[in-house]
Amino acid sequence: MKIHERPDAVVASLYDEKTGSFQYVVSDPATRAAAVIDPVLDFDEKAAATATANADRLLDYIAGERLDVAWVLDTHPHADHFSAAPYLADKLGARTAIGEKVVEVQQLWKDIYGLEDFPADGRQWDRLFADGDGFQIGRLPVRVMFSPGHTLASITYAAGSSAFVHDTLMMPDAGSSRADFPGGDAHQLYHSIRGLLALPPDTALFVGHDYGKDGREPACVATVAEHRASNIHVRDGLDEAHYVATREKRDATLPLPMLMLYALQVNIRGGRLPEPDAAGRVYFRIPANRFEPPAGVA
Structure with a gap:
């Protein structure tokens, strides 16, 4: 667990090496109110078994700091790890939330999985946030920003002088996340990123993934100013056409x-x-031959 002191908040980050994921606890030091963002539920795909090691480490930190967690938040339906939101919400007596466009993701994947009776209406969360919605973490104001492109439901939590952007951006030396999942769109992602880069220059952008490019230690935060100066995909001076071509070639x-x-x-x-x-008995349903391997991969 690493602690990031912000002028108006304390942000604790926990890295899951297996999935390259960062999970966060953001708290208001004046009131000890807090929220958990994008927690990971462990999964062993060989045994198809879940575990709560990551979530329990978050709980240990929360208990040690005597934090009062009101929200367990996801930025989008993740494709690379399970969300531990219901486990943590039950342990903490907190509410769960995600962006309102999750219902469109539910409808899309309901069809892919053939889940005829699945209720694709967002009832699985306590609240669905719309673009521009606001709430408080103690004295810390939080504004929801709709940030589609990586998925059609992605949102950002702009919390005072910090913003939790997950897969909308990577660290500056890695650029941005892919936009080729069902419902993704590179043009939308470019505009979502430009919206984030219009935040005040000293805003700390906390990302959801990092893989330690070129052997460096995994990192989770850079400022708006740093992204505008050096992000390899979207620094100032690179336009939408360049970004889309770069993103789609990579994807x-x-x-x-x-x-x-x-x-x-x-x-x-x-x-x-x-x-x-x-x-x-619980079973996973895996669609066969629905997706193709990337170009050049047999």
Whole structure:
């Protein structure tokens, strides 16, 4: 767990090496009110078994700091890890939330998985946020920004002098995240990123993934000014056409995330496993031949 002191908040980041994911606890030091953002539920794909090691580390930090967590928040339905939101919400007595466009992601993946009876209406969360919605974490104001492109439901939580952008941006030396998942769009992603880069220059942008490019240590935060100066995909002076061409060329070479076909059927359920059958057995449903490998991969 690493601690990032901001002028108006304390941000604790926890890195999951397996999925390259950052999870956050953001708190108001004046009131000890807090929210958890994008927590990871561990999954062993070989055994198809879940575990709560990441989430329990977050709980240990929350208990140690005597934080009062009101919200467990996801930025979008993740394709590379399961959300631990329902587990943490139950332990903490907190509410869960995500962006309102999640219902469109649910409808899309309901069809891909053939889930005829699945309720694709967002009822799996306590609140669905719209663009521009606001709430408080103690004295810390939070504004929701609709940030589509990586997925059609992605949102950013702009919390005072920090913003939690997850897959909309990577660290400046890595650029941005892919836009080729069902519902993704590189043009939308470019405009979402420009919206983030219009925030005040000293705003700290906390990303959702990093893989330690060129052997450096994984990192999770850079300022708007740093991105505008040096982000390899969207620094000032690179236009939309350049970005889209770069993004789409890169995406054509990428394999699907290792856990995607498992993760989406969990995350469209708000982080819950599929319903058990009459005997209490739980099964994943994997669509065969729905997706193709990247160009040049047999």
